[in-house]
Amino acid sequence: MNEIKATLRDSKTARWMVLILVSFTMMCAYYLTDAMAPLQERLQANLSWSASDYGFFTSGYGWFNVFLLMLVFSGMILDKMGVRFTGILSIGIMLIGAAIKYWAISGHVQGMFELNILGWQAISSSAKSSVVAGFGFAIFGVGCEMFGIAANKAVVRWFRGKEMALAIGLNTSTGRIGTALAMFTPIPLVRMTGDISAPVLLALVLLCIGMLVFILFTVMDRKLDKEDADAGVAADEEFKFADILEIGKNRAFWYITTLCVLFYSAVFPFIKYAVNLMVQKFDISDSFAGYIPALLPFGALLLTPVFGNLFDKKGKGATIMIIGSILLVCVHLLFSIPSLNSFPIAIGLVILLGIAFSMVPAAMWPSIAKIIPHSKLGTAYAMTFWVQNWGLMGVPLLIGVVLDKYCITGTITKLVDGKEQVITQYNYMIPMLIFAFFGFLAIGFALLLKAEDRKKGYGLERPNIKE
Numbered sequence: 145m146n147e148i149k150a151t152l153r154d155s156k157t158a159r160w161m162v163l164i165l166v167s168f169t170m171m172c173a174y175y176l177t178d179a180m181a182p183l184q185e186r187l188q189a190n191l192s193w194s195a196s197d198y199g200f201f202t203s204g205y206g207w208f209n210v211f212l213l214m215l216v217f218s219g220m221i222l223d224k225m226g227v228r229f230t231g232i233l234s235i236g237i238m239l240i241g242a243a244i245k246y247w248a249i250s251g252h253v254q255g256m257f258e259l260n261i262l263g264w265q266a267i268s269s270s271a272k273s274s275v276v277a278g279f280g281f282a283i284f285g286v287g288c289e290m291f292g293i294a295a296n297k298a299v300v301r302w303f304r305g306k307e308m309a310l311a312i313g314l315n316t317s318t319g320r321i322g323t324a325l326a327m328f329t330p331i332p333l334v335r336m337t338g339d340i341s342a343p344v345l346l347a348l349v350l351l352c353i354g355m356l357v358f359i360l361f362t363v364m365d366r367k368l369d370k371e372d373a374d375a376g377v378a379a380d381e382e383f384k385f386a387d388i389l390e391i392g393k394n395r396a397f398w399y400i401t402t403l404c405v406l407f408y409s410a411v412f413p414f415i416k417y418a419v420n421l422m423v424q425k426f427d428i429s430d431s432f433a434g435y436i437p438a439l440l441p442f443g444a445l446l447l448t449p450v451f452g453n454l455f456d457k458k459g460k461g462a463t464i465m466i467i468g469s470i471l472l473v474c475v476h477l478l479f480s481i482p483s484l485n486s487f488p489i490a491i492g493l494v495i496l497l498g499i500a501f502s503m504v505p506a507a508m509w510p511s512i513a514k515i516i517p518h519s520k521l522g523t524a525y526a527m528t529f530w531v532q533n534w535g536l537m538g539v540p541l542l543i544g545v546v547l548d549k550y551c552i553t554g555t556i557t558k559l560v561d562g563k564e565q566v567i568t569q570y571n572y573m574i575p576m577l578i579f580a581f582f583g584f585l586a587i588g589f590a591l592l593l594k595a596e597d598r599k600k601g602y603g604l605e606r607p608n609i610k611e
């Protein structure tokens with residue numbers, strides 16, 4: 145009988161150490177992603193951005209991933225070059241993008257920008273700084289998404305057959321710490337420094353530390369490669385274009401991917417507008433408003449591993465996704481009702497949204513690993529992220545335009561950071577109904593996934609841990 149040699153992967157300490165290293169970098173990336181979200185009003189007042197400019201800048205995250213198919217290339221690079229190379233490359237790309245974004249909002253870019261193609265106004269008059277910041281954000285988005293798929297694959301590699309969903313859940317949770325910090329630290333930081341770009345600068349420094357931490361991970365991962373080779377564990381198959389076709393033929397994969405784009409379109413773009421919603425709908429003071437949306441990622445950070453652990457031990461992955469989607473619809477419908485505008489309601493709804501935001505991701509990402517072979521996992525995650533990026537790109541833009549076109553209720557003049565500024569007021573009912581509609585469709589796809597799992601026996605409702 146062949147004796148199976150223990151590898152670094154079999155050491156609990158090594159596995160969890162790897163998770164900490166990968167997750168720290170994830171946290172820095174997520175902080176950078178949302179560090180400008182609480183500054184919407186200030187960007188509009190200080191840099192003359194409109195809500196559409198803000199939506200345009202925010203949508204930048206997905207431009208290159210979607211239109212230049214960068215995410216698909218990222219998946220190929222990941223499956224061909226491995227997690228170490230892809231991880232370092234992605235952090236480098238994030239740093240370049242974030243540096244451009246920092247430059248754009250720190251007073252170096254002034255004036256207005258228009259793009260006319262054959263007399264057609266492709267980009268209507270926008271603040272130049274929002275266009276350049278959007279360009280930087282687009283580069284950053286390529287790196288951030290590339291890092292996301294590399295992190296997923298790294299975690300699956302180290303935890304497959306062990307606490308896989310719990311580990312993916314914890315990894316996602318540390319991302320949520322980054323998002324939570326991005327909700328409530330930027331405004332105090334801007335107040336302290338008097339500089340609207342200070343949060344992005346801090347995020348850049350954090351990401352440099354993230355790069356160093358990730359290099360430590362690569363040392364451990366290289367050691368595992370060597371041990372696997374010594375133990376005769378077959379290396380992953382090389383990436384082939386046929387993989388894309390094979391993944392594309394899997395109906396359950398498309399159900400998860402569609403559920404993913406719909407669900408995330410109702411959460412991440414919501415986060416971008418949540419601080420403004422708290423100020424304008426719930427009349428929460430600007431200095432405190434960031435703390436409420438921060439409860440969302442904070443709740444998710446505690447609960448994602450709980451649901452991941454539940455999935456590992458008891459299964460019920462598809463059911464968890466159905467319940468999470470139902471919760472999402474309820475929350476957005478309640479947010480859309482104008483008379484529900486008290487402080488406790490804002491807190492209650494954000495907490496419920498945090499629970500939904502824990503359930504679906506905790507079950508969704510490990511489910512992909514259950515229906516797609518490991519050698520094609522990088523490509524599969526990349527394809528899912530690519531479709532999801534259409535939502536991350538299009539929905540913030542849609543919400544910005546809808547706000548400017550249909551939701552302006554007037555303007556007020558108020559003191560912001562010691563200066564009198566004119567602030568546009570919005571009614572957020574239509575945007576919330578749009579988010580609820582996405583959630584409603586997500587329920588449908590989660591139900592289809594459960595039916596497909598029953599038919600094909602992927603085991604999404606069964607535990608992940610092999611006893």
Ligand SMILES: C[C@H](N)C(=O)N[C@@H](CCCCN)C(=O)O
Binds near residue numbers: 289292319
């Ligand atoms: C925004 C990014 N494309 C994404 O989907 N992030 C997910 C996946 C995180 C998986 C981490 N192991 C998220 O829920 O943040």
